[in-house]
Amino acid sequence: MSESQPSAAEPPGFPQPARPLRADGRPRRVGFELEFAGLSPEGAAAAIQEAFGGEVQSDSRFVKRVAGTAWGTFKVEVDARVLKERSYRALLSQMGFNLDDRTLDSLDEQVLRLASTVVPVEVVSPPLPVGEAGQIESLREALRRRLAQGTRAGLVYAFGLHLNPELPELEVDTIRATLQTYLLLLPWLKWRDDTDAVRRLTPFIQDFPAEYVRRLLQPGYCPGLGAFIDEFLAFNTTRNRSLDLMPLLAHVDPGRVRRALPDDPLTQARPTWHYRLPNCLVDDPDWRIARPWRDWLMVERLADDPQRLGQLMADWWARGFSLTEHRWIQHVDQCLARLDR
Template sequence: MPTERQDFPLPPLLRTNTGAARRIGVEIELGGLELEAVVAVVADFFGGRIAEHGRYERAILGDQAGPWQVEIDFAWLKELGRRERDAGDALAGLEEAGEDLVRAASAWMVPVEVVSPPLPLARLAEIDALIARLRAAGAQGTGGSLINAFGLQINPEVPATDATTLRRYLQAFLCLFDWLQGRAQVDLARRLTAFVAPFPKAYVRLVVDPDYRPDLAGLIDDYLAANPTRNRALDLLPLFLHLDPERVRRVVDDPRVTARPTLHYRLPNSEVDRPGWGVRPVWEDWLQIEHLVAEPERLATLCRAYADFLDRPLSGLIEDWTTESRAWLKSPDDI
């Protein structure tokens, strides 16, 4: 197990309302390497042992936080791989040949994904060290091809699951979305695939209204009515599925949505091939959200300012909220 010095800044809310230390998951999509090459790098880095879950999925065991997953991010292929493992020789012949054909055709655009277990925040620096190893092995990110729609996704555990806390996270994100999008410089391929589509304007205006105070059921219902999709820069479906599975499944019957007590931030590109790139700048940008949530009065004032901006006749045309929102950011020395 690597021992990396922790020098990442931490959020003001370090523990959940149960007293447990908050954790974070990280997902890195990459190209340029075959599945087994990525598995070898991750297993060597953590000193873990490899378990095969199918032709397109591996787990690296031995980390006290839980298994690391390395997989080809293509649901149909993964399902065939599982069936092949379970059925043995029963899938020989045409189905296996068809699977290989689709895999070969998709290899140039389907990423390999490295998925961490829920990690203590103090281990975030290890992610950057792992990215450096993958880069040295030849991994490519979004910029490796005009069609690479690869992303880096972080999943911070929420400190509490009451409606007020979750509303504040959503409001803080919506108020800073334009700034975050500018910082992320989202690649054209990712924008065209709508993997990180912005929230509908009417929904944004509803949520940032200073009088918006739904209970948890109302918060979830409003979200589902406007966003019955995984393809949002901040995907709350996993969190809401964790909290109220029946309510979510009535609207979203997508097996790719799995329950977890985390926010799912999907906006940043994967730039694993760029020297010096890592999760740190993404995390530092995210901390602007964390600080707003921890300062309700400052957040409420920002919501009023953004609501007023959205009500202006020329907002978004000749007026720029990105510039205005910078006035609400913490300085790097304060986060």
């Protein structure tokens, strides 16, 4: 089995989760974030409008919106806070440079041009019902036609695709089992996506601490919600994980998260996972967003099967597997093949 190729042909289409509804009976939703270079915010907004209609609105040269689509407003932004907030303008003013609007606009353009070699442009979708989530492929294709550049187009392009799937329910057992499954499947997910080497070196998709992994995978680990959150925050006071739980935990218990991260102004509470591992290969004509989405759904399926999850966890402990070893990837691949029958 090659470490960069799937073990079987990919099924066609955009798959649906085994649990497509929330606890209240409404359809689950999923948001998408695509990072890329080679295309200005104006060009990305035009691609959104081409795919889904709507009206382009401009907050600044660095932030655009496309309002009035079937699902709401898409946002396009240069993914760097200093650029989005244009804080360099205030710095120049403090230094005594009182520039007119025309000069400031020209400065913004030059800053954007320089930043575009390392700072991605990001498209953030509104939440789409999971039954309509396959429409996001229309945007991927529109970006490709406009020559957006993905993760492997440059040596320092650590661009990612982020998936934000709504949970079917906010019970602690669902959260715990999904995170346990994710940790057991993480080497397999990296192999499936062939996660870019530069992205692995960045701080944005760090692995969970080994001690926390061992605690979470202990047989019989079933804390209440408060204890689960407290222990998570004791080991993870950062959003820089390949599966970022901070938005979810901030939604479930905002007080606990605020106390643990009092200086974090960026976390927006929402009842979703924030899955950040996949590459964004938007310039590859053979790449589909359905591929990493399908792999995420395998995490959900195994998490919903306590017997198989318990067996895989027991395998991990009994056989002394390391989560970095190729034999564990092979074992997981074989287990998931049986699950998929």
